[in-house]
């Protein structure tokens with residue numbers, strides 16, 4: 001049988017908030033665990049002990065990325081699972097959850113499910129710049145809560161939240177503080193002790209590590225009810241045979257991110273600002289959504305005044321030119337074209353909440369990639385203009 005043609009990566013990949021390419025240095029550390037090395041970390045023989053040692057090293061590296069102790073890291077199968085464990089595992093014990101209206105579905109859906117099971121759940125709205133204000137959190141906590149969950153950086157808009165102030169507000173009300181740092185970890189310095197964080201979720205594939213492995217930081221001494229039960233791995237907090245290659249890759253990715261974060265952030269901010277300034281000249285209808293500077297280094301969410309209904313068409317036209325960006329309208333193709341709950345919570349009307357583009361840069365994004373995008377976006381937008389200038393009822397539905 002003829003083999004499938006290899007999947008080729010788009011030439012210009014600007015969708016790093018969705019997932020990041022595996023760093024070759026990470027891949028080479030994973031390689032032995034995908035080929036010759038074999039051992040269940042729970043086995044007593046030397047092959048098992050080698051796998052255990054590899055996991056221990058990865059745990060140390062992941063812990064160091066956020067200023068935690070290795071024993072405070074629980075490996076999971078994803079950022080989504082880490083969020084589920086944080087909310088269900090701690091709220092189940094303490095009762096009452098306050099979260100924000102701009103969280104990833106991994107938090108929002110878990111919160112809704114806990115709400116349906118009878119827990120008190122409330123959602124704080126961000127201000128128009130995409131930032132959750134600590135005073136608004138304090139007000140939402142007036143009725144009391146056991147847990148607050150506010151993300152470190154938003155996946156749609158890229159805005160960064162004031163974690164220490166939010167954690168202080170949570171603690172003042174007697175609640176624990178969880179943050180979904182899936183987008184922020186490896187890109188921004190995070191120090192769990194300084195910031196007063198009790199629980200923190202991460203995911204390897206957002207920092208040039210492999211897909212399908214995440215971690216939850218659980219502050220020492222904090223009790224957590226497992227959501228995956230079985231053989232008692234991860235100190236009983238997350239049973240299942242460990243994904244050794246994935247965890248090794250996560251450790252490698254965390255180590256590299258920690259080393260290179262500061263220089264990389266500067267490089268990405270320069271590229272990001274170049275995109276904004278150049279689009280200001282070449283595509284004046286494009287505007288930035290969310291606070292200009294309080295954002296992830298490589299993250300832009302662009303509104304397109306007058307082209308809101310064409311965001312998906314623009315995305316596909318860019319794709320035809322070998323440029324991968326994302327629609328800011330929703331986090332997945334399953335919801336493409338629907339208004340974003342994040343933009344809606346920031347006060348955008350349904351039209352504007354549907355029509356944005358998310359452009360996210362990463363470690364392998366080059367100046368040339370950015371130039372190609374800056375040439376292509378105004379060109380594909382110009383090609384759409386005749387369509388958009390027709391009366392709305394004459395246009396095909398978006």
Ligand code: PLP
Nearest residue numbers: 078079080104106155182183203
């Ligand atoms: N939280 C945020 C903020 C995210 O952006 C994502 C993924 O896009 C997740 C959680 C889910 O992580 P994972 O893809 O590892 O399940």
